[in-house]
Amino acid sequence: MTQTITVSPVSLKTLKEPPALQLFVIDQPPPSIQATTLRLCYAEKIYPDLQERLEDRKIKLSTIKIYEEVIEHWERLMPAATDVSTIDRNMIRTFRSKLLKETLKRARMGKKAHRSPATVNKLMRHLKPLIIRLWPPDRHNPGGLALVEYFEFPEALSEDKHLPFTYSLKDLSRLYWNAAACRPTTLRRYSPLHEPDLWRLAFTLGFAAGPRTWDLFGLTWDDIGWTDFRYGSIQFRATKTQKMQRIPLSKEARYHLDLVKEKNFDPMHVFPRFKPNKTFYQTWNRICQAAQVTTSKSDRAPRFEDFRKTCSTAYDDLAPGVGPWITGHELQGVNARNYQNPTKRVLKAVYRLKQPLAFREGAGLRTPAPVAPFPSN
Numbered sequence: 001m002t003q004t005i006t007v008s009p010v011s012l013k014t015l016k017e018p019p020a021l022q023l024f025v026i027d028q029p030p031p032s033i034q035a036t037t038l039r040l041c042y043a044e045k046i047y048p049d050l051q052e053r054l055e056d057r058k059i060k061l062s063t064i065k066i067y068e069e070v071i072e073h074w075e076r077l078m079p080a081a082t083d084v085s086t087i088d089r090n091m092i093r094t095f096r097s098k099l100l101k102e103t104l105k106r107a108r109m110g111k112k113a114h115r116s117p118a119t120v121n122k123l124m125r126h127l128k129p130l131i132i133r134l135w136p137p138d139r140h141n142p143g144g145l146a147l148v149e150y151f152e153f154p155e156a157l158s159e160d161k162h163l164p165f166t167y168s169l170k171d172l173s174r175l176y177w178n179a180a181a182c183r184p185t186t187l188r189r190y191s192p193l194h195e196p197d198l199w200r201l202a203f204t205l206g207f208a209a210g211p212r213t214w215d216l217f218g219l220t221w222d223d224i225g226w227t228d229f230r231y232g233s234i235q236f237r238a239t240k241t242q243k244m245q246r247i248p249l250s251k252e253a254r255y256h257l258d259l260v261k262e263k264n265f266d267p268m269h270v271f272p273r274f275k276p277n278k279t280f281y282q283t284w285n286r287i288c289q290a291a292q293v294t295t296s297k298s299d300r301a302p303r304f305e306d307f308r309k310t311c312s313t314a315y316d317d318l319a320p321g322v323g324p325w326i327t328g329h330e331l332q333g334v335n336a337r338n339y340q341n342p343t344k345r346v347l348k349a350v351y352r353l354k355q356p357l358a359f360r361e362g363a364g365l366r367t368p369a370p371v372a373p374f375p376s377n
Contacts, residue, residue, distance in 0.1 A: 036083045038130065039071050045145060046133055057242060066126045073099060073123065084134055089151040092131070096124055096154060117157040128153055165295045165302070166310040173358035174291035176203050181290035182283050192265060192272035193283045201256040202271070204359050206304070208350070209234055209247040210311030210327045213304050219270040224257065229347060232257070243328050248342050248350045255363035319349040326350075 050067070053059045074081070077098040081091060099120045104113050131153065137144035167175070179196040192198055205216060215236055225233040225246065231254035235246045249257070257270070266272040274280065288294075288302050295302055308327060316323035325346055342350075360366040 036085070038074055038081075038084055038087075041084060041134065041145065041147070042067065042071055042130060045143075046130060060240070060242060062240075063126075066123070067130070070123050070126045070130070074127070077102070084147050087131065087134065087148050089154065092127075093154050095127075096120060096157070099123060100157070117159045121156045121159065124154075124156065162297075164309045165297075165300070165306050166313050167293070167302070167306060169354065169356045171291070171293045172203065172207060172310075172356040174293055175287060176200055176356065176358035176362060178287055178290040179203070181286045184283075184286075191279060191283075192274055193279060195265065197256075197260055197263065198265065198271055199287065200362060201253075201260050202304075203307070204250070204253045204256045204362075205234070206307030207311055207314070207356070207359070208250040208253040208353070210308045210315075211236065211245075211247070212238065212240060212308060214276060215239055217271045217274075217276075220268055221261070221270060224270070229342070230351065238328055241328060245328050246341065247326060248347055250350055250353060250355065251365065252355050252359040252363045255365075314353060315349055318353060319345060322346055322349040 046067075047064075050059065050064050054061060054064065074095060078091070078095055081087060099115055100117070101114065104115065131148070132141055133143060133145060134148040135141060135144050135150045136146040179199040182196055182199050183194050188194075202216060205211070209216075211219075211234070215238055218239075219234060219236060223235050225235055228246070229248045231249045231251050233246050233248050235244070237244050260270065284304055285301065293302050312323035312327045314323075315326050322345065325342075357366060
């Protein structure tokens, strides 16, 4: 069955390119669609494509969740915009402004706050593909639905520019020495978050390998390559990027892994399962307060995620280029999935990385300094 396409000649006066390059315009009607709301357009014309890409592992499930989150924000903040044909540049700017000014209640902190420009920009980046699909079709957007006239999408908001916070070696030692502060002062139901040895392992692995927080706490014993390289490795698929990573371990990290393995907290998981809720952050904050570790900004407390920045910075200071490799930012495409292994340069950096004194003392690689006795009367 063939499809009939109507071809109409173009006046030479209206041509933007030489006549030899543009002789005809295809008058093909855009695909019909009955949906008028943004949600219906997404469900009927966009979600099926996303589902195929999800099955092919080209995107993550979290990406689809963000698209749906954006639509929920749109329906809540723009109730009058029920028909997508009314969407224009001013309406998009209004939506962005409402996202920025909306007051949020953060239950974990018990405070009211607003979205940061970075968060708003992330939501707008996921709104833009939805709007582009509503524009008329062209060579860059062949699946355009022609429900909205083309307009220039607003530029991103300017984000705060500041140097990322990283821990010093002394900060890391203080966190390690004060890991026992994870135990609550009042009697509470047992949680693996109250085990100092697990926190000390998290500190050494976070500094040596730099995985994202929940990739680290999601490790299983099957993810440990006990016989890899000199001291073993951790192997995992990054939740955010779906990249498979195998990172060599330092001698200090291997010692703490062996210690936790011997104590058998969990037969399957390196860190026994727990809900990543406010208990995690409360426990982490107790350790930071006991260690007296703070950031230069009074309104920002230290975060566990800062271990990843510290790891990358420390490796790059020792051997430029190794930091992005360890954190997975340098790995791309097929090379990352199938070929890339730690090079001699990466291994040398891992074994030569200067470790906090507390990590070495905890691993028995350094004798603790003797404590001076109190003077006798």
